[in-house]
Amino acid sequence: EVQLVESGGGLVKPGGSLRLSCAASGFTFSDAWMSWVRQAPGKGLEWVGRIKSKIDGTTTDYAAAVKGRFTISRDDSRNTVFLQMNSLQIEDTGVYYCAVLLSRGYWGQGTLVTVSS
């Protein structure tokens, strides 16, 4: 059974940092391109970024709204992908989902990040 379990969400002040983790199981993690998607309260889905597999160069790409502030990394030995979020802004508030998109179609249940003073 495929599982993606996000953790690390919580309340943080504007300008602060947070590191999200996503633990994967049930598929070959090292082959997978891992994505992060977020959803502000009552709003639609927003693509945050993605990290390719090691064999594809571990390349990362980011949405313009988070580029320069967010960093995605992976640890294939732990089947885990990370989202380091710095300089957080109020508009970064939302549920953050870890996903394996395209041909896999796997989603986690999400973790809530609240940026508030």
Added chain:
Amino acid sequence: QTVVTQEPSLTVSPGGTVTLTCASTTGAVTSGHYSNWFQQKPGQAPTSLIYNTINRHSWTPARFSGSLVGGKAALTLSGVQPEDEGEYYCLLYYGGAQLGVFGGGTKLTVL
């Protein structure tokens, strides 16, 4: 800034057929956009329905089909069921799958 546009809302009768579309401000949507479709119900994580324009996942009911129509990506539901009610999102990739952009979502009501 690239914007992906979907119908804000659609209503369909049970057993009917409905087509949701996904347009790009950069021009016609092609197979190179690797369009994906997702369903989300209130309080739940999204579930993946279609990838690479036309491909269903193993769990996607056969009544869901993806295509390109008139320069847009399209999701057609045939023989709509009450449980198909929910929010539907498309995702397009740009620059050879470098950048993803979601549409704003379509709220589908089955009435």
